[in-house]
Amino acid sequence: MSSPLNSKSKKLKIALCIISSIVIVVLSVLAYLYNSLGKFNTVKLPSSNEELGIGKVVSDDSKEETIENNEYLNGGTITGYESDNSILNIALFGIDTGREKTDPPHSDSIIIATIDKQHNKIKLTSIMRDTYVNVSRHGRTKINEAYTYGGSLLAIKTLNENFGLDIKNYVTVNFFSLEKIIDVLGGVEITIKDYETDEINKWIMEVADLEGKSPPIIWEPGTYRLNGLQAVAYSRMRKVGGGDFERSERQRRVLTELFKELQSKGIYKYPTIASEVFPLIETSLTKSDIINAGAFIVSSGISNIEQQRFPLDGYCKGEIINSTWYLVPKPNLSVTSKQLRDYIYEDIKPKSKKPLF
Template identity: 35%
Template sequence: MSDNIFSDEDFDDYDDMEDTAAKRAQKKSAERRSSGKKKKKSKNKPWIIALIAEILVIILGGVLFVNAYINSAFNKMNFEELKDVKVNDDLAEETVKKMTGYTTIALFGVDSRDIDMVESGARSDAIIIVSINNDTQEVKMSSVYRDTYLELANDSKSYEKATHAYAYGGASEAINTLNKNLDLNITAYVTVNFKALTEAIDALGGLDIELKSSELDKLNQCIDEQQRVNGIQSTYVYDTGVVHLDGVQATAYARIRSTDQGDITRAWRQRKVISLMIEKAKSAGISKLNDCLNAVVDDISSSLTKKEIMDLATNCFNYKLESSTGFPFTWSTPTLGSKGSLVVAGDLENNVVVLHRYLFNDYDYVPSQTVKNISANIINDTGYYNQIDLDTFTVDDDPDSIVNK
């Protein structure tokens, strides 16, 4: 037995050797396959890197293009840094905190051909507060009627039409008047003259607006005025119903005052034109939007910095105009001696409460003592007082607001 070369153990070792050889062969085969895969992966890697690099270059190029375009536009625009903007010292901390969740901008429309609209002494025929919810991107607009009886924020502390504030001290004075009387914290503005509005509408291809027969005579009178002021020619309008209007005609429509409820209806027409412009701009191509910007940039004055404009431009297609309205929500229109025809809030204090509910969804807002004092003074001057039941009053959307389209 001892002479047997192969023992049982030896046979077991032989089997192990066969197994080992087979495993080595499998391992080498696996390594060859693995090596082939690695080589193949290595072969594709440069293409993947190139593709990623190309995508990054395209994105960077787009950003640089937009940045360069905004830089160019910014350099043509009349930029004004606001240094003296104020808010009421007695504004509640919770109110300020609520408003910081929104981007609030004052829009002014002035009847001036001068680029330097601050020095021209122009009145703001359109005053619109724009509130952008930073979380939801929802936008609300509220006109402040130009003839609204308010306390000016300058040293005179006189009570006059809101439109006069811009003529006395430009955008700063107008913003301070809004902040003081309405407990706001506006720090940014955009002012356009009516030539800019005309050119923007033309660049968008005009607007389709429903006209009533009672509006035609006043519309054509305003067309005459717009041609004189802007130097842009157009034609009269004779049709009613839905009519396609060019820039001059649509701007004239936005300026009709002597129909229906005067200043109230005019502000409604202004919001209607802006809503239609937003609707059309959203479906316009980049080329048409570029044409629009190029047309108006020379006739814009603003406090917005390049970064702020860039941020707004980045989100512009996400914005949704939820609704628009006019302020005050309840009013009377008396004629007060030398002050002329006014829009008087009834009363200012409760109207401001509703405004904060509307613009900032703030149902806990309490008016500052400053607003309470101004409201009491207006009641004393005019005799018009509270017409709002805060428990039941709701703000109705404009019938032609973009929210209903």
């Protein structure tokens, strides 16, 4: 008959074996993931705040001012600058390349992904691509021109300087790579409205023609699991509903569904997914950044991914300036930048008002 001491010793050994097995599995997964991430396209950005446009804002008359001297910044401080890693902002650029090889890339989609550990949520914030801002050394123009003039660095600097943000990293994907990423994750569930069917099929046929594929037509409105080609077509259409405003909403919806799909796969499938997805993107994130962010997204259990768009309704107006249409923040850019910071750093949801005409 075994003594209580021997019984406890056996249970302890079993527990240690189980823990050791779990540790080995986790380390193996992390090692595999780390090796898989060796294939993606990395671009090292400057580390100084000055080169990234952090700590300065460009006022409405295009004069640079330090954060401390700018009167509309609630006493001169921005929560999030003294970073404790509780709020991580990553710029997501969707670029339109592939139609013509000579066409310079435009960031047709500009989204700030915020991993907010302080409030345990993820936020997806669109910046309208026609927003009238100052682009360093290029004057006032559409914000999506920054990527064309100076790639990811100038695009990030433009976001930071015009909105008082602290973005240090980015992910860029073109629409053809996005199609492949969506297919890797098994598609996304999207509801197609009745007024969207004709327009989405127009884009489906265009993309399918470029790729030499048979177009997967959607015949009637309803909820579908869209494949990559269909989802990209869905995120690009803009001549129905609320135009570019609704287009940015569709883009955030596709990203939200992608996050949900990633969460549903479980952490053990993450290395395999990463090995297929990351060669399709360009990013400044390090391997450690990606592993930490991915682990948080997968394991956090966050079910509500918040969405927002700036400028808000009632705080912008379309204007023709030098024969070009711009979306001009009203009454000025300062108001929009404060609303954006309040939302990202303070978790204060902004309120729209009646659109300006």
